Amino acid sequence: MNAQRNDCDRRRIDAFLESNHVALEDPQLIEHLDSCQSCRDYIGSQAAEARSWAQATDLLKPSEFDNAGSLACSAVTIGHQSSEQPLAVRNVLASLAPTDDPNRLGRLGGYEVSGVVGVGGMGIVPKAVDPALDRVVAIKVMAPHLANNAASRARFSREAKAAAAVLDPNVVPIHSVSSDGDTPYLVMAYIRGGSLQKRLQREGTLTTVEISRIGAQVAAGLAAAHEQVLVHRDVKPENILLEDNVERVTLTDFGLARAVDDASVTREGTIAGTP
Amino acid sequence: MTEFPETRSNLLAQVRSPDEREAWEEFVLTYQPVIYRMARRRGMQDSDAQDLVQTVLMRVAGAIESWEKAPGVRFRHWLRRVAKNAILSAFSRKPNDPALGGSGIQQLMDEQPAEATEVEHELALESQREQFLRAAVMVQSDVNAETWRAFELTVIDGESCESAAKILEKSVGAVYAARSRVMRRLRNKVQELGQGES
Ligand SMILES: [Zn+2]
Numbered sequence: 202m203n204a205q206r207n208d209c210d211r212r213r214i215d216a217f218l219e220s221n222h223v224a225l226e227d228p229q230l231i232e233h234l235d236s237c238q239s240c241r242d243y244i245g246s247q248a249a250e251a252r253s254w255a256q257a258t259d260l261l262k263p264s265e266f267d268n269a270g271s272l273a274c275s276a277v278t279i280g281h282q283s284s285e286q287p288l289a290v291r292n293v294l295a296s297l298a299p300t301d302d303p304n305r306l307g308r309l310g311g312y313e314v315s316g317v318v319g320v321g322g323m324g325i326v327p328k329a330v331d332p333a334l335d336r337v338v339a340i341k342v343m344a345p346h347l348a349n350n351a352a353s354r355a356r357f358s359r360e361a362k363a364a365a366a367v368l369d370p371n372v373v374p375i376h377s378v379s380s381d382g383d384t385p386y387l388v389m390a391y392i393r394g395g396s397l398q399k400r401l402q403r404e405g406t407l408t409t410v411e412i413s414r415i416g417a418q419v420a421a422g423l424a425a426a427h428e429q430v431l432v433h434r435d436v437k438p439e440n441i442l443l444e445d446n447v448e449r450v451t452l453t454d455f456g457l458a459r460a461v462d463d464a465s466v467t468r469e470g471t472i473a474g475t476p
Numbered sequence: 477m478t479e480f481p482e483t484r485s486n487l488l489a490q491v492r493s494p495d496e497r498e499a500w501e502e503f504v505l506t507y508q509p510v511i512y513r514m515a516r517r518r519g520m521q522d523s524d525a526q527d528l529v530q531t532v533l534m535r536v537a538g539a540i541e542s543w544e545k546a547p548g549v550r551f552r553h554w555l556r557r558v559a560k561n562a563i564l565s566a567f568s569r570k571p572n573d574p575a576l577g578g579s580g581i582q583q584l585m586d587e588q589p590a591e592a593t594e595v596e597h598e599l600a601l602e603s604q605r606e607q608f609l610r611a612a613v614m615v616q617s618d619v620n621a622e623t624w625r626a627f628e629l630t631v632i633d634g635e636s637c638e639s640a641a642k643i644l645e646k647s648v649g650a651v652y653a654a655r656s657r658v659m660r661r662l663r664n665k666v667q668e669l670g671q672g673e674s
Pocket of ligand 1: 205
């Protein structure tokens, strides 16, 4: 144990800790702490019990899932940690209008955004509630940095128009489109379930019955698109959604779709599809 | 179209008085990340974990109307008990059976799955972590940046006071003073946040 010296002033330490004026400095005390181990121990033990110090160390250490891409769930993160969200996500969220519902992240158009269900190259897909109709929707929001790019905007609005034209049980319905504001977005039905991709990752191979069921419905969705002279061009497991508890398969993401007569869209040599 | 549980869009519709509303808001703030971390630790993807968070909160919100039938119980306490049971039951099931909907309040109160103790411990720890994190955010915004850094470097990042002093170009005494002051405030805040507990 370190002995107390003549110039130790414990009352001064107590006052320093209790002071509510965070700006209050005590240069003399600080100078004393430069050399007095006994007072260093004292100020530490008066600040909090050993247990609290240990808890602070354990609990405040960044834990593995503090910033694992969660948004709704990482409302509370310390300082710099929150900057690790993907840029597109942060940009889109920053552009949301405030909401007075503490359960929501913000407002986009008339929609109350509650979370993010997908992040892609084009932007992010928040999940939201349409208060007017009391239904859940998924909103595909174009990343702000792409919204400034004319070609990207054109592609985005093309997808919106193309997909909105297809009305079929096997194609995700588009409820509305907003392509002239700062942040273009399209509102579609929220399909509760997961993609075929996820299902494959989780369960491995599917039964023959499943394969033919899914295949038939994807074909039906594509046929409906073809009737609108629309080619999807990016059919892959990630874009095939399997609804929970319902044997329904829906096709989504017409981001690369091309109207058959729209020659301007893909010049020769332009690579389509998702690598 | 499928009926989504979220169709009951306003979770707060049942919470009327300002006191209850505040308790509910605080509850959501604390439990969202807690449930999320527990879900991720069990291998759930981000979106699945978020869905589970929504499902559990939805289930608790759905039970709120039966609170009035429990006279003499403080809303805050009641909320934590229901939440605890909903969380324990969510995480004590098989990973592929996140079935949570539809059960009545009685079931929610009675459920005590076999492996509850371990999950209970984890829940307690995660709730405590959330309190510390929330307290830390508040304290950090109260003190100046260097004071906070002195605490962060020495208590969270494991630097010695001497090396923190070098990094911050401050005296060692100043580091001791700053970290202790932050620690005191943090402890007080945590206690304050924990007041609604137990
Ligand atoms: Zn001394």
